[in-house]
Amino acid sequence: SDLKKYTGIVEDCCCDYETVDSLNTEVLHPILQELVTMPFFRYFKVKLWCDCPFWPDDGMCRLRDCSVCECPESEFPEPFKKPFRGLPSDNLICQEGKPQAAVDRTLDNKAFQGWVEIDNPWTYDDETDNAEMTYVNLQLNPERYTGYAGPSARRIWEAIYTENCPKYPTGEFFPEKRVLYKLISGLHSSISVHIAFDYLLDESTNLWGQNLELLYDRVVRHPDRVKNLYFTFLFVLRAAAEYLEQAEYDTGNSEEDLKTHSLVRQLLYNPKLQAACPLPFDEAKLWQGESGPELKQQIQKQFRNISALMDCVGCEKCRLWGKLQVLGLGTTLKILFSVDSQNHLNQPLQVQRNEVIALVNLLNRLSESIKFVRETDEIYELFFLFW
Numbered sequence: 405s406d407l408k409k410y411t412g413i414v415e416d417c418c419c420d421y422e423t424v425d426s427l428n429t430e431v432l433h434p435i436l437q438e439l440v441t442m443p444f445f446r447y448f449k450v451k452l453w454c455d456c457p458f459w460p461d462d463g464m465c466r467l468r469d470c471s472v473c474e475c476p477e478s479e480f481p482e483p484f485k486k487p488f489r490g491l492p493s494d495n496l497i498c499q500e501g502k503p504q505a506a507v508d509r510t511l512d513n514k515a516f517q518g519w520v521e522i523d524n525p526w527t528y529d530d531e532t533d534n535a536e537m538t539y540v541n542l543q544l545n546p547e548r549y550t551g552y553a554g555p556s557a558r559r560i561w562e563a564i565y566t567e568n569c570p571k572y573p574t575g576e577f578f579p580e581k582r583v584l585y586k587l588i589s590g591l592h593s594s595i596s597v598h599i600a601f602d603y604l605l606d607e608s609t610n611l612w613g614q615n616l617e618l619l620y621d622r623v624v625r626h627p628d629r630v631k632n633l634y635f636t637f638l639f640v641l642r643a644a645a646e647y648l649e650q651a652e653y654d655t656g657n658s659e660e661d662l663k664t665h666s667l668v669r670q671l672l673y674n675p676k677l678q679a680a681c682p683l684p685f686d687e688a689k690l691w692q693g694e695s696g697p698e699l700k701q702q703i704q705k706q707f708r709n710i711s712a713l714m715d716c717v718g719c720e721k722c723r724l725w726g727k728l729q730v731l732g733l734g735t736t737l738k739i740l741f742s743v744d745s746q747n748h749l750n751q752p753l754q755v756q757r758n759e760v761i762a763l764v765n766l767l768n769r770l771s772e773s774i775k776f777v778r779e780t781d782e783i784y785e786l787f788f789l790f791w
């Protein structure tokens with residue numbers, strides 16, 4: 405089987421593949437799945453207008469399922485935009501004509517309390533610009549196949565790889581130079597895995613299911629793409645472990661908030677995780693040298709370009725998840741660039757609520773991808789055995 409190749413330590417990380425798999429299946433995945441349903445993590449604030457600065461002719465995707473259940477400005481009560489003032493009304497229904505997505509369209513009426521808005525240096529989107537931003541319930545909009553493909557999608561990936569994170573040869577002396585490429589490639593693998601996991605198999609009967617051939621073609625048969633997925637997972641896990649304990653999970657519902665805190669602690673202080681993989685990624689080995697500040701500036705600049713490219717993604721749901729996950733990676737870098745050579749945060753770090761939401765949802769996506777890739781490995785094994 406292809407995945408049998410993955411043994412030993414994940415490149416540039418501190419844990420091996422087998423440990424990551426068992427930790428993920430037994431501990432991380434179940435906790436993360438629950439965590440992302442909590443009110444604090446369900447909603448993401450995002451600018452969804454397609455405002456592409458590079459290719460104004462970009463086409464939109466062709467399926468209805470691409471559209472995001474967006475909550476129009478008129479349905480969004482003033483107090484949500486100005487935290488701590490009054491209570492929003494109860495009956496907040498999103499507008500989307502897709503019955504199978506109508507699981508929970510009601511926004512939690514206190515979930516937005518304490519949401520402070522700032523302008524984020526890692527993205528081009530100004531969170532304080534309320535006229536352009538909307539809150540989206542992520543639970544109603546799973547990342548899946550949308551039909552978005554062709555030249556529009558291809559040129560975005562191409563622009564990301566060729567202009568903003570070139571692939572350095574594996575023998576490259578400075579592993580930090582490879583980090584951005586590996587993170588983007590790992591994210592790309594994860595997006596492909598989710599497309600394959602939740603695929604429209606038959607448009608005429610609206611039959612959804614798994615597309616194992618696509619998974620194999622786009623991810624599993626490319627060992628470096630699988631390795632980058634594991635790398636990205638450990639990198640994001642390390643940042644989550646460093647920061648999540650000190651974040652505030654205040655939605656105004658103390659019972660739910662306590663549960664959120666408790667799940668975060670279960671995730672971070674799990675004895676299995678502490679014993680088997682206490683430091684998923686050792687950032688102290690990277691970018692601590694003299695070139696550290698310069699490298700940070702360079703990566704931040706490349707990252708802002710990648711974030712701007714997300715406005716060119718011609719499919720709303722892809723844009724939503726693209727923006728969220730790129731913000732999640734940006735947050736990860738922001739956190740790990742702030743730790744010192746002893747692996748401690750060397751300054752009080754301001755991480756905004758939307759960034760924490762992006763970080764955890766990204767971690768959950770990566771965790772799902774790793775689980776799915778491993779599970780299907782057994783199926784491929786059987787397939788090749790009998791073929």
Ligand code: FAD
Nearest residue numbers: 548549550551552553557560561589592593599629722726
């Ligand atoms: P692509 O995935 O477009 O890949 C293009 C090229 O990149 C490949 O030919 C290969 O050379 C290289 N490549 C592929 N994978 C990797 C990797 N892991 N590491 C390094 N290089 C790689 N479609 C959906 O259906 N649902 C979504 O939610 C969705 N979200 C998207 C989000 C973004 C930000 C973008 C840019 C696209 C998204 N798409 C989504 C489209 C999807 O990613 C593919 O572009 C599309 O399905 C066409 O796939 P493809 O086979 O042409 O290869």
